[in-house]
Amino acid sequence: MKTHFTINGQAASLDLDPRTTLLDALRERLDLKGSKKGCDHGQCGACTVLVNGQRINACLSLAVTHEGDEITTIEGLAQGEALHPVQAAFLEHDAFQCGYCTPGQICSTIGMLKEAADGWASLATDDLTADTVLTDEEIRERMSGNLCRCSAYPQILAAIRSAGGLA
Amino acid sequence: MKPFTYERPADVAEALAMAAAVPGSRFLAGGTNLVDLMKLQIEQPTHLVDVSRLPLAEIAETAEGGLRLGATTTNSQVAADMKVRARYPALAQAILSGASGQLRNKATTAGNLLQRTRCAYFYDTTKPCNKRQPGAGCAAIGGIYANTAIFGSSEACIATHPSDMAVAMSALDAQVEIAGPNGQERAISLEALHRLPGETPHIETSLQPGEMITAVVLPPPPPGGQIYRKARERASYAFAIGSVAVAGGKVALGAVAHKPWRARAAEQALADGANPAEAMAAELSSAKPDGHNDFKLKLMARLGAACLTTTGAGDGQ
Ligand SMILES: Cc1cc2nc3c(=O)[nH]c(=O)nc-3n(C[C@H](O)[C@H](O)[C@H](O)COP(=O)(O)OP(=O)(O)OC[C@H]3O[C@@H](n4cnc5c(N)ncnc54)[C@H](O)[C@@H]3O)c2cc1C
Ligand code: SF4
Ligand code: FES
Ligand code: FES
Numbered sequence: 001m002k003t004h005f006t007i008n009g010q011a012a013s014l015d016l017d018p019r020t021t022l023l024d025a026l027r028e029r030l031d032l033k034g035s036k037k038g039c040d041h042g043q044c045g046a047c048t049v050l051v052n053g054q055r056i057n058a059c060l061s062l063a064v065t066h067e068g069d070e071i072t073t074i075e076g077l078a079q080g081e082a083l084h085p086v087q088a089a090f091l092e093h094d095a096f097q098c099g100y101c102t103p104g105q106i107c108s109t110i111g112m113l114k115e116a117a118d119g120w121a122s123l124a125t126d127d128l129t130a131d132t133v134l135t136d137e138e139i140r141e142r143m144s145g146n147l148c149r150c151s152a153y154p155q156i157l158a159a160i161r162s163a164g165g166l167a
Numbered sequence: 168m169k170p171f172t173y174e175r176p177a178d179v180a181e182a183l184a185m186a187a188a189v190p191g192s193r194f195l196a197g198g199t200n201l202v203d204l205m206k207l208q209i210e211q212p213t214h215l216v217d218v219s220r221l222p223l224a225e226i227a228e229t230a231e232g233g234l235r236l237g238a239t240t241t242n243s244q245v246a247a248d249m250k251v252r253a254r255y256p257a258l259a260q261a262i263l264s265g266a267s268g269q270l271r272n273k274a275t276t277a278g279n280l281l282q283r284t285r286c287a288y289f290y291d292t293t294k295p296c297n298k299r300q301p302g303a304g305c306a307a308i309g310g311i312y313a314n315t316a317i318f319g320s321s322e323a324c325i326a327t328h329p330s331d332m333a334v335a336m337s338a339l340d341a342q343v344e345i346a347g348p349n350g351q352e353r354a355i356s357l358e359a360l361h362r363l364p365g366e367t368p369h370i371e372t373s374l375q376p377g378e379m380i381t382a383v384v385l386p387p388p389p390p391g392g393q394i395y396r397k398a399r400e401r402a403s404y405a406f407a408i409g410s411v412a413v414a415g416g417k418v419a420l421g422a423v424a425h426k427p428w429r430a431r432a433a434e435q436a437l438a439d440g441a442n443p444a445e446a447m448a449a450e451l452s453s454a455k456p457d458g459h460n461d462f463k464l465k466l467m468a469r470l471g472a473a474c475l476t477t478t479g480a481g482d483g484q
Pocket of ligand 3: 058
């Protein structure tokens with residue numbers, strides 16, 4: 001099935017078996033292997049990408065459903081040699097060990113910071129109608145969909161804290 | 168995944184017609200449950216009708232002073248909506264306690280209601296399961312998986328419904344609007360949507376073949392406090408092992424039955440002047456734990472009493 005989307009600013013069109021997930025289309029058809037397949041069942045967040053600015057799990061989304069969508073992966077964040085501020089913060093704070101979860105962590109962070117900027121609440125929000133303040137507890141709760149088997153969580157938290165507002 | 172064909176309708180009528188035209192069709196919304204189960208071949212639709220772009224993504228005021236949540240509103244959208252946060256905080260909390268930020272961005276109101284059980288043996292295709300294969304038997308009975316029902320289970324199935332959102336909607340007396348393949352429309356209470364397992368655990372809802380959920384309607388919020396609390400095996404991004412929604416004098420329990428469990432006995436006890444602990448004891452007196460899930464009795468007694476105390480339910484309401 002012919003499907004057209006924009007990936008990292010470039011138009012792409014693929015003839016897809018409807019069974020293809022967005023993650024497999026990115027990795028196997030477009031050779032964008034930055035998005036990782038950890039679990040393939042929505043349980044780890046390694047496949048997180050941005051679709052029209054929102055973070056989703058690419059492993060549970062069929063690629064044919066993305067007709068006309070704007071998709072951003074880890075490969076599309078830097079401007080030439082200049083890293084995206086969230087990428088720079090992860091480097092600065094040493095927010096990874098093996099790096100497998102990192103592309104998903106970074107895409108998720110960018111989506112999460114936009115959600116917070118838009119005033120979305122989380123389960124860590126005491127007053128649901130108050131303005132969003134990204135405390136450490138808030139960041140942990142909002143990022144719980146991204147697991148890190150190396151347990152770099154303290155550094156990831158520090159990176160996000162410093163990147164907050166920059167994304 | 169088994170092969171299937173895919174179509175994207177422009178409106179509800181077209182969606183219903185597309186689904187009716189191909190036997191074995193299913194509606195696809197966020198896909199976060201259906202695609203997952205298709206990978207495991209637990210679900211094997213022949214045709215997917217993608218409803219995710221139908222014009223059903225609105226949150227609108229009703230004439231009665233409630234809200235109509237379109238079927239394809241996302242969980243994130245509903246939980247972020249200020250009308251929901253201000254008037255239905257238990258619903259916002261329930262949604263925010265489910266899954267992850269990424270999943271909630273895709274998960275829809277209708278898809279969430281219709282997600283299937285997380286029973287470990289339902290997922291393990293090497294084990295018998297009456298829900299996957301009617302008549303095969305139930306590996307959970309006598310098995311080691313303990314997140315099973317204490318209310319309303321049967322000899323055929325002891326699974327629970329995993330949704331958090333639906334538990335809050337039950338306490339809020341939500342209505343479900345449904346459209347059928349011949350143009351007929353109907354509305355039922357959320358309580359009437361999900362079924363107890365009985366002899367036919369594979370039939371999980373009262374939806375007829377080809378019917379589609381178009382909206383969930385919340386009546387005006389009842390007077391009194393609201394809360395949703397969830398107990399689970401880790402602090403976030405895990406399904407409930409027990410949950411409680413309170414809205415005024417209405418109480419619903421999650422992860423204890425094949426459907427969101429409306430705690431009518433607790434509600435009656437509260438109305439008769441019982442305190443929170445007594446009200447929960449009244450509800451739990453009819454629970455039937457099976458040895459493996461006995462922990463849910465204490466868990467629900469304490470969680471329920473804590474929620475009722477926090478909201479002040481029973482304090483002369
Ligand atoms: C790792 C993980 C953790 C999770 N944790 C939680 C949790 O803690 N709490 C919780 O509540 N949920 C949790 N979920 C489940 C999640 O909430 C559901 O997968 C989601 O809500 C389903 O919505 P969807 O739109 O993606 O549905 P889909 O997967 O698209 O569809 C689900 C079902 O609904 C049917 N359907 C969809 N729309 C309609 C319609 N309009 N009319 C008729 N039928 C329709 C489909 O045919 C299908 O049978 C978790 C999921 C994952 C993968
Ligand atoms: S409890 Fe229900 S879902 Fe679980 S194995 Fe038994 S029949 Fe299947
Ligand atoms: S690979 Fe998608 S969530 Fe794990
Ligand atoms: S850095 Fe190794 S999994 Fe996170």
